[in-house]
Amino acid sequence: MIKVVVFDADKTLWDHHNVSEFEEPLKLVDANTIEDSKGRVLHLYPEVREVLKELKNKGLILGLATWNTEEKIIKILNMLDLIQYFDIIVARTYPYKFLMLSDIIIEIHKRNIHVKPNEILFLDDRRGHFGNVWLYLGNVKCLEMWKDITRYRDIFNILNDATNE
Ligand SMILES: [Mg+2]
Numbered sequence: 465m466i467k468v469v470v471f472d473a474d475k476t477l478w479d480h481h482n483v484s485e486f487e488e489p490l491k492l493v494d495a496n497t498i499e500d501s502k503g504r505v506l507h508l509y510p511e512v513r514e515v516l517k518e519l520k521n522k523g524l525i526l527g528l529a530t531w532n533t534e535e536k537i538i539k540i541l542n543m544l545d546l547i548q549y550f551d552i553i554v555a556r557t558y559p560y561k562f563l564m565l566s567d568i569i570i571e572i573h574k575r576n577i578h579v580k581p582n583e584i585l586f587l588d589d590r591r592g593h594f595g596n597v598w599l600y601l602g603n604v605k606c607l608e609m610w611k612d613i614t615r616y617r618d619i620f621n622i623l624n625d626a627t628n629e
Contacts, residue, residue: 466605466623467579469519470568472561472588473530473537476609480506483540484532492543508544511616516549519619525572525579527552529564529586561586561593562600569601585622587613 474481486500493499496508519526526549530537534555541547552571554564565586572579581602587609588594594606607613607622 465583466524466585467577467583468525468527468568468572468585469619470527470529470565470584470586472590472609473528473532475589476509476587477512477546478506478508480504482532484536486536486540490539490543496544498540498543506540508546509616513546515616515619516546520549522623525551525577527565527568528554529561529568529588530555531557531559531561533557559593560596561588562596565597565601565604585619587619 471477474483480486483506486498486504486506487502489501491499493505496513497505499505516526528537528541528550530553532555534553537553537555538547541550541553547553552568554567556564565584569579569584581604585605585607586594586597587607589609591606591608591611594608597604597606605622613619613622
């Protein structure tokens with residue numbers, strides 16, 4: 465049964481590929497859109513907000529594992545009013561998702577919650593990360609965003625399938 469869902473940010477939660485390059489001041493264009501001072505824009509993908517809220521209401525632990533500066537990620541999540549949904553945010557200036565996931569697992573254990581690798585669902589638009597996740601962390605359920613699932617609501621099918629396994 466899945467207890468933890470970990471999301472990538474760029475190209476997974478929103479359509480921009482690297483929000484670390486966003487330059488201040490940032491402007492909230494509408495609830496799901498941010499524009500930086502140079503005209504760079506990010507749009508939150510459809511259903512993200514609703515799905516995060518629903519996962520949280522189901523009692524799942526939500527994590528974020530992103531190759532970005534922590535400062536920028538916290539700022540953007542605050543502007544989009546999404547920060548409330550994430551229990552653990554790991555933003556690093558390197559791309560190694562298996563290290564970020566292991567930091568998330570350590571943090572969960574510190575809270576006296578025991579999770580096994582197969583109780584973690586990891587969503588990322590770059591399949592290339594999954595090999596090291598499996599090699600170093602074990603049987604984490606990894607989904608390539610927009611290939612393995614094509615809309616956010618599909619996450620619930622995966623959760624139901626995992627429950628029935
Ligand atoms: Mg990405």
